[in-house]
Amino acid sequence: MPKTRxxxxxxxxxxRELKDKKEMLRVVKTxxxxxxxxxxxxxxxxxxxxxxxxxxxxKLRAKKMLDKTFSCRVDDKVYAAIEEEYLxxxx
Numbered sequence: 001m002p003k004t005r006x007x008x009x010x011x012x013x014x015x016r017e018l019k020d021k022k023e024m025l026r027v028v029k030t031x032x033x034x035x036x037x038x039x040x041x042x043x044x045x046x047x048x049x050x051x052x053x054x055x056x057x058x059k060l061r062a063k064k065m066l067d068k069t070f071s072c073r074v075d076d077k078v079y080a081a082i083e084e085e086y087l088x089x090x091x
Contacts, residue, residue, distance in 0.1 A: 010049040013065050014056035024049040025085060027078065029070045035078050037085060046070065050082060057086050 009018040010026075026038040030045040038047065048069045050060055060066065060082065066074040 012051040012053075012056055013048050013069055014050060014059045015053060017051065019049075019051055021049065024051050025082060027066060027082070029072070033072070035066070035070065035074055037078075037081055052086050054086075057083055 008021045010021040010024055011018050012024065021041060026041050026043075027035065027048045027050065028038040028043045028045040029035045029048075030043070036043075048066060050056055061079045064074070066078065
């Protein structure tokens, strides 16, 4: 009987749905406070995941969800980068 690999799931901070981690964008806050998109999905630090649902992307910025997740002020450039990456995937 062949072994089945367990698919790592992560929860979207906007819609709270569990999805395959490879299908989501990861945002990381490092120990020195730097916040950036993590395309490798392996950067050290506190990670937050967002799915590519348009409603989640809108809700993320409107409710400043990364600010709440990381307990600090997140620069608008990070939100803009997420929107740009989302549009890039869909385009």
